[in-house]
Amino acid sequence: MEKSKKQTNVLLVTIAIFVGTFMTAVEGTIVSTAMPTIIGSLEGMAIMNWVFSIYLLTNAMMTPVYGKLSDMIGRKPIFIIGAIIFVIGSSLCGLSQTMTQLIIFRAIQGIGAGAIMPVSFTIIADIYPYEKRAKIMGMNGAAWGIAGIFGPLLGGFIVDQLSWHWIFYINVPVGIITIALIALFLHEDFTFEKKPIDYLGCFSLMAALLFLLYGFQIVGDTGKFSVAMVGIFALAIGMFGLFIFAEKRAVDPIIPLSLFNNRTFVIQNIVAALVSGFLIAIDVYIPMWMQGILGMKAAMGGFAITPMSLTWILGSFIAGRAILNYSIKSILSGSLIVVGLSAVLMMVIPMTTPFVLFLLITALIGIGMGITITTTTVTAQNVVPKHQIGVATSSNTLFRILGQTIMVSIYGIVLNSSIAKHIASETVSGINDKMMNKLINPLTAVDLDATIIQPLREILFDALHSVFIVAFIVVLLAFIINQFDRKNTPEIDA
Structure with a gap:
């Protein structure tokens, strides 16, 4: 007798998506609230902006990679991998002893976060019909609103009652719950095709985004262009050119x-x-x-x-x-x-x-x-x-x-x-x-x-x-x- 296919529990998967979205959304507001305390503890005010910038940078770099992988091997494994990386990055951020360490670990956190939002939207597209999708995405967007309201309050409470390290540690149990819900209740029927991975397209796109966003970040910090900045933007254009070259020739482009x-x-x-x-x-x-x-x-x-x-x-x-x-x-x-x-x-x-x-x-x-x-x-x-x-x-x-x-x-x-x-x-x-x-x-x-x-x-x-x-x-x-x-x-x- 053929084994019946497991069905996705739409309600619990949707809750997991909302929780995961809130976890990544609250990260910006809660860290902003705690930043004065973090500076007092770790010093390094001159490089504090990179605590935010590096998170956005690695997030942006990884987003298209995760999107392609979710089409290749399924949403479930990619979401779980991203959430695990995010939880590991959060744990390391909490253990930081210097501002440089915090920036490095925030980069890891951003790598994980790069999977959560786009793959969440993709899962919504999979489990909801077109006519219901906008409503669910609106409810998912409410997580950003809730984060905007409660993030500063939560950050202030944690910093006052515990320590700034706990603004990162709190992601660990929340992340584990999210991972468990997706692992247990999201069931996909994916047919895997063995195709060569588009390594050149992947790395050239990541490099192009790195140079582009880094260039704009530096311009925003300094308020002016320099020869070095022109060089960075030239590298970005060059990498985008290489990316287009790679995509035209790839069997399965990213x-x-x-x-x-x-x-x-x-x-x-x-x-x-x-x-x-x-x-x-x-x-x-x-x-x-x-x-x-x-x-x-x-x-x-x-x-x-x-x-x-x-x-x-x-x-x-x-x-x-x-x-x-x-x-x-x-x-x-x-x-x-x-x-x-x-x-x-x-x-x-x-x-x-x-x-x-x-x-x-x-x-x-x-x-x-x-x-x-x-x-x-x-x-x-x-x-x-x-x-x-x-x-x-x-x-x-x-x-x-x-x-x-x-x-x-x-x-x-x-x-x-x-x-x-x-x-x-x-x-x-x-x-x-x-x-x-x-x-x-x-x-x-x-x-x-x-x-x-x-x-x-x-x-x-x-x-x-x-x-x-x-x-x-x-x-x-x-x-x-x-x-x-x-x-x-x-x-x-x-």
Whole structure:
């Protein structure tokens, strides 16, 4: 008698995905909260930014690799491998005795995290039909909102009651539970084909991403280009060229170039990258506005963007209904208008804008972003054959990471250039960069001379407006690019 095939427990697998997403999402906010304590313990303030940057860098480098492997050998083993690496990296981070060690171990953590988000989205695509997928992705996106709310609170509690090491150790039991749920309750029916592994494509793509993101990170740190930077970007271009060469000749390429012959697939990913680039401006610079201009505490800066996390879920539910009745092009046109309207508001609001208005603006952003990101992700999955869903999902995730990484560097250049220009021409004597750094931190702003606080706030206000002008241009560009998509999005039969 033939043995009956085990069925996936959809509910428990979905819970595992939500928990895994929360585990990686909370990592950013909880580490940010604990960073002052970590610096006090390990020192190394000059290289502290790399604690965050290296995590994003290795995450981005590994995302396309995991996406391809999930199509080759299944989602389950790749998710489990990524989660195990993430748990090991977390344990090592907790054991760190120097800032350099912490950065190295964060790189390992990022390598593991590179599997969790894209493979989670791919599993959702496997176990849910098209019409339910947007709703579940919206609920999964709620994990990011919950992380944004509870991450700082949890980080503060752990640092105060235990030690900063436990912000990493806490991932160990959570990761083990996630791994166990996926191992026991996700069952796949994969047919394995022995094909040569695309080593050249894999390593050339990883090298290209490494040089590209490293270059933008350094440019963002220094605010200027140098001969060395030109060399790094030249290496990135060279590696991308080698990658294209390898993919054209590979029997089973890591990212089939044929995907980019699909106009809808390309446009969806570009739009996702651009709106993610807009989103990073909101995440980084609205809290800076709250602290530097309104003089609020750091916690209030985080609270200002909390409505976005909550209304994002609503936007995802709207997308779930809309994709069944309207063309993808028209849905994105509408959502990008909503996002663009919020960008216009950030451009024109005065310095005296009350806190409550920021809550309304970020709530509006959440609706627009929820519709946009959910629609682009589901569409990118839907317009490729089933055996390429893993690659398509990881490509979408990679574009979003690239959009955020590149734009945060550009925003940094715009902000720093504007501040430097104002300080150089400022009529109030004695103003310098160190004072601006003190202004942004509410704990040190009280040390400033009361007579220069208002001029400093005006300088910061003008600089932030410059950032949000660039952010609006990014959304406008996404809207224009979306107009080149087909009116009706083609569906691909598996």
